[in-house]
Amino acid sequence: xxxxxxxxxxxxxxxxxxxxxxxxxxxxxxxxxxxxxxxxxxxxxxxxxxxxxxxxxxxxxxxxxxxxxxxxxxxxxxxxxxxxxxxxxxxxxxxxxxxxxxxxxxxxxxxxxxxxxxxxxxxxxxxxxxxxxxxxxxxxxxxxxxxxxxxxxxxxxxxxxxxxxxxxxxxxxxxxxxxxxxxxxxxxxxxxxxxxxxxxxxxxxxxxxxxxxxxxx
Amino acid sequence: xxxxxxxxxxxxxxxxxxxxxxxxxxxxxxxxxxxxxxxxxxxxxxxxxxxxxxxxxxxxxxxxxxxxxxxxxxxxxxxxxxxxxxxxxxxxxxxxxxxxxxxxxxxxxxxxxxxxxxxxxxxxxxxxxxxxxxxxxxxx
Numbered sequence: 179x180x181x182x183x184x185x186x187x188x189x190x191x192x193x194x195x196x197x198x199x200x201x202x203x204x205x206x207x208x209x210x211x212x213x214x215x216x217x218x219x220x221x222x223x224x225x226x227x228x229x230x231x232x233x234x235x236x237x238x239x240x241x242x243x244x245x246x247x248x249x250x251x252x253x254x255x256x257x258x259x260x261x262x263x264x265x266x267x268x269x270x271x272x273x274x275x276x277x278x279x280x281x282x283x284x285x286x287x288x289x290x291x292x293x294x295x296x297x298x299x300x301x302x303x304x305x306x307x308x309x310x311x312x313x314x315x316x317x318x319x320x321x322x323x324x325x326x327x328x329x330x331x332x333x334x335x336x337x338x339x340x341x342x343x344x345x346x347x348x349x350x351x352x353x354x355x356x357x358x359x360x361x362x363x364x365x366x367x368x369x370x371x372x373x374x375x376x377x378x379x380x381x382x383x384x385x386x387x388x389x390x391x392x393x394x395x
Numbered sequence: 396x397x398x399x400x401x402x403x404x405x406x407x408x409x410x411x412x413x414x415x416x417x418x419x420x421x422x423x424x425x426x427x428x429x430x431x432x433x434x435x436x437x438x439x440x441x442x443x444x445x446x447x448x449x450x451x452x453x454x455x456x457x458x459x460x461x462x463x464x465x466x467x468x469x470x471x472x473x474x475x476x477x478x479x480x481x482x483x484x485x486x487x488x489x490x491x492x493x494x495x496x497x498x499x500x501x502x503x504x505x506x507x508x509x510x511x512x513x514x515x516x517x518x519x520x521x522x523x524x525x526x527x528x529x530x531x532x533x534x535x
Contacts, residue, residue: 264492266494267441268441270441270450270453270454271441273450274444274450277451309453312451312452312453312491313450313451313452313453314451314452
């Protein structure tokens with residue numbers, strides 16, 4: 179008899195848990211550094227708000243030598259990555275995997291792709307154009323970005339949190355990580371996936387609709 | 396009678412010899428094939444793909460049995476020194492650059508060739524290290 183309340187409590191918790199997990203809609207996490215700011219309200223009170231890291235303003239040239247910037251991705255969720263066309267190692271795998279996601283969302287104008295080249299010496303827009311055409315993705319949906327070394331390397335490391343560097347000991351002379359980063363319509367980082375792992379990239383494909391659902395209200 | 400038995404024995408010995416020779420050769424080929432497959436996964440799969448399907452029009456597939464047969468004596472050079480020319484594979488044109496892999500030994504290359512030419516629709520049999528060494532002397 180003494181144990182009955184405990185059992186009831188446990189049962190209650192279990193029921194609560196089940197219902198909770200059923201009704202609560204899944205939301206993607208928010209990545210990146212965060213800060214707090216004090217918000218002053220009209221009635222004189224104030225509260226503390228979390229400020230999430232966002233992708234800063236940028237301007238690059240795309241594969242058609244046309245300027246692209248944040249407005250190109252306005253009201254879109256997009257997948258960003260860093261690569262170079264003559265990459266002998268992980269890039270072919272990343273783009274083989276990412277192309278499947280691209281095909282899956284071909285009919286969805288809210289989804290875009292942005293690949294930055296880290297080979298600022300060789301990968302000029304015209305080389306990127308050839309690459310895009312041969313990959314079979316040369317349209318507005320998948321943008322290839324060419325920029326000054328510092329602009330690309332800074333946005334990679336400070337904003338998308340992807341390590342990139344030149345390295346004369348590495349074949350092809352650049353080393354970089356194969357992350358695919360999912361960015362929401364508010365420039366926040368909502369997913370980080372290993373582009374060389376087809377399972378991880380499948381998850382990216384599933385997370386995109388979840389992210390888009392947040393805006394359907 | 397003794398003659399018959401003797402000749403039957405001789406015949407038997409010879410067939411067994413041929414048979415065991417063949418299977419020793421087969422065992423060697425299977426070993427090359429298995430090692431070649433491992434090397435493929437480590438050194439080629441990132442570009443040419445898990446099913447040797449290539450990547451769109453950037454990287455050619457390795458499933459064109461006719462190409463592999465016609466260019467058999469060039470495969471060693473392609474693998475060791477890379478390739479940078481216009482080629483037609485599966486009726487499609489490719490012209491990107493394949494990097495050299497000069498650290499591969501002749502035996503590695505032979506194993507990769509045995510794997511390539513006995514999978515994905517090809518069935519060309521054994522290719523030994525001596526053949527690779529000879530091929531490499533003739534690279535352009």
